[in-house]
Amino acid sequence: MRSTCLLFFFCLPLFLFSQDIQITNGPYIQRIGETEATIIWTTNNDAITWLELAPAGDDSFYATERPRYYDISHGNRVIGKLHHITLKGLSPGTTYRYRIFSKEVVGYAGHRILFGTIASSEVYSRNPLSFTTLDRNKKAFSFRVVNDIHGKSDNLRAMLNDVKKENTDLVIFNGDMISTLNDEKEIFTGFMDTAVELFAKEIPLFYTRGNHETRGRANSKLYDYFPGSNGKFYYAFRHGPVFFLVLDSGEDKPDSDIEYSELSQFDNYRDEQKEWIETVITTSEFRSAPFRIVIMHIPPAGSTWHGTQDIARKFLPLLNKANIDLMLSGHTHNYKYIDKGEDQNIHFPVLINDDETYLDITVDSRIEVQQKDMLGKTLHTHIINGKK
Numbered sequence: 270m271r272s273t274c275l276l277f278f279f280c281l282p283l284f285l286f287s288q289d290i291q292i293t294n295g296p297y298i299q300r301i302g303e304t305e306a307t308i309i310w311t312t313n314n315d316a317i318t319w320l321e322l323a324p325a326g327d328d329s330f331y332a333t334e335r336p337r338y339y340d341i342s343h344g345n346r347v348i349g350k351l352h353h354i355t356l357k358g359l360s361p362g363t364t365y366r367y368r369i370f371s372k373e374v375v376g377y378a379g380h381r382i383l384f385g386t387i388a389s390s391e392v393y394s395r396n397p398l399s400f401t402t403l404d405r406n407k408k409a410f411s412f413r414v415v416n417d418i419h420g421k422s423d424n425l426r427a428m429l430n431d432v433k434k435e436n437t438d439l440v441i442f443n444g445d446m447i448s449t450l451n452d453e454k455e456i457f458t459g460f461m462d463t464a465v466e467l468f469a470k471e472i473p474l475f476y477t478r479g480n481h482e483t484r485g486r487a488n489s490k491l492y493d494y495f496p497g498s499n500g501k502f503y504y505a506f507r508h509g510p511v512f513f514l515v516l517d518s519g520e521d522k523p524d525s526d527i528e529y530s531e532l533s534q535f536d537n538y539r540d541e542q543k544e545w546i547e548t549v550i551t552t553s554e555f556r557s558a559p560f561r562i563v564i565m566h567i568p569p570a571g572s573t574w575h576g577t578q579d580i581a582r583k584f585l586p587l588l589n590k591a592n593i594d595l596m597l598s599g600h601t602h603n604y605k606y607i608d609k610g611e612d613q614n615i616h617f618p619v620l621i622n623d624d625e626t627y628l629d630i631t632v633d634s635r636i637e638v639q640q641k642d643m644l645g646k647t648l649h650t651h652i653i654n655g656k657k
């Protein structure tokens with residue numbers, strides 16, 4: 270009886286002052302492959318979380334108890350405001366429905382955790398959220414690319430407002446989505462809240478780090494929000510006929526530049542990536558794919574700055590012998606298409622997208638790229654035929 274009173278005494282102020290738990294940002298889909306996916310969201314208060322997964326279907330989400338997946342780290346369920354749930358053992362090209370839950374952690378009384386209320390996504394008056402895993406056997410698909418948004422979420426909205434599951438399998442953010450990352454909240458206010466509202470709850474998003482996202486007090490937190498499949502910002506994935514190689518071009522000036530305040534070590538980082546590229550391009554998965562597309566924020570040409578030169582020196586000798594079909598870049602805020610053979614140092618086409626245009630890309634037996642303005646008008650079309 271005495272311990273109950275004490276518990277009540279300690280808990281009461283916490284309940285009085287705590288706000289109800291709310292899902293503040295997300296959910297959004299990351300690190301999706303053929304057999305796994307990670308769902309990320311945030312809450313206003315500390316919470317433990319879980320996700321319920323159901324196969325695609327017309328039955329109610331409430332028809333049966335759904336299996337639960339938890340946010341677990343080193344054997345413990347995680348308490349925090351940023352939540353990751355990794356789903357494994359999924360099937361390729363398969364649609365799943367999901368629902369997320371966060372149960373507030375109000376405080377501790379000795380070894381006991383005091384829980385508050387639960388926030389969850391809606392499945393009663395709304396359809397549950399859903400996503401579809403990647404599938405290398407899919408014959409054709411479309412994806413969209415934007416870059417250099419620099420926190421202008423209205424531009425992002427204009428360029429993504431017609432993205433639907435029916436017409437877009439995945440979206441790529443090709444760097445510099447924000448100018449400086451001083452606070453983790455800027456990830457959402459700058460672009461992710463808009464992305465979640467428009468598509469990212471249900472359509473996979475792949476992130477390429479730009480040079481601006483390496484800057485600011487919170488830059489080291491970026492990976493927590495956009496985890497690559499191999500623990501790095503450079504990673505690979507396969508969907509339909511395309512093997513995607515996502516590279517991190519790093520900073521654009523020499524590491525010693527005063528702008529980087531002695532923090533930059535990008536020359537070494539690009540050496541590390543060079544070794545990784547060398548390994549990936551020899552795999553049968555890479556070599557047997559009908560198409561190979563490289564996504565990299567800073568293009569390997571068009572500038573005499575150190576970053577561009579270091580990329581050209583370290584990455585191009587490998588990529589030039591790897592049968593790359595297309596590289597997509599940004600960074601310069603100016604559209605340019607460097608066709609194969611136009612630059613003797615690059616043995617594949619490079620499309621540098623503008624900051625106020627997007628790329629609608631369809632891949633079947635060929636790659637068709639349409640560069641469009643914010644009104645959806647096609648400005649340029651490029652066709653890259655498959656190799657026989």
Ligand SMILES: [Fe+2]
Pocket residue numbers: 444445479480481566599600601
């Ligand atoms: Fe940039």
